Amino acid sequence: MSMLHQDRLRATLHAExxxxxxxxxxxxTSGRSVNKVLDASPLHFIQDIHCWRNDETMLTVKxxxxxxxxxxxxFRLVGGELGDKxxxxxxxxxxxxxxxxALVK
Numbered sequence: 001m002s003m004l005h006q007d008r009l010r011a012t013l014h015a016e017x018x019x020x021x022x023x024x025x026x027x028x029t030s031g032r033s034v035n036k037v038l039d040a041s042p043l044h045f046i047q048d049i050h051c052w053r054n055d056e057t058m059l060t061v062k063x064x065x066x067x068x069x070x071x072x073x074x075f076r077l078v079g080g081e082l083g084d085k086x087x088x089x090x091x092x093x094x095x096x097x098x099x100x101x102a103l104v105k
Contacts, residue, residue: 007023007098008023008100009102013080017079017080020077022073022100023071026044026092028046028067031044031065043093044092044094046063048063048091049088087101
């Protein structure tokens with residue numbers, strides 16, 4: 001993992017699904033903004049996000065430079081049980097990586 005990430009993940013069991021909420025801490029710069037001396041910020045964004053329940057791939061997301069800074073995702077997985085391990089990993093266009101996991105409550 002790079003930088004000092006404090007990504008957050010919550011997984012909550014409901015009657016017929018598991019609700020997953022994840023906040024990824026990342027600058028997500030598009031390369032179009034400039035600072036006071038007109039230097040362009042470099043392109044830096046999360047490209048791929050993967051989610052697993054226990055060891056089974058549940059979701060894959062492709063992102064681009066238009067995704068907001070510190071992106072928040074919320075989704076539902078069919079079924080699930082208390083104590084299932086939910087893991088989310090991401091990789092950005094510069095090769096930096098992050099991961100976060102939690103047990104279903």
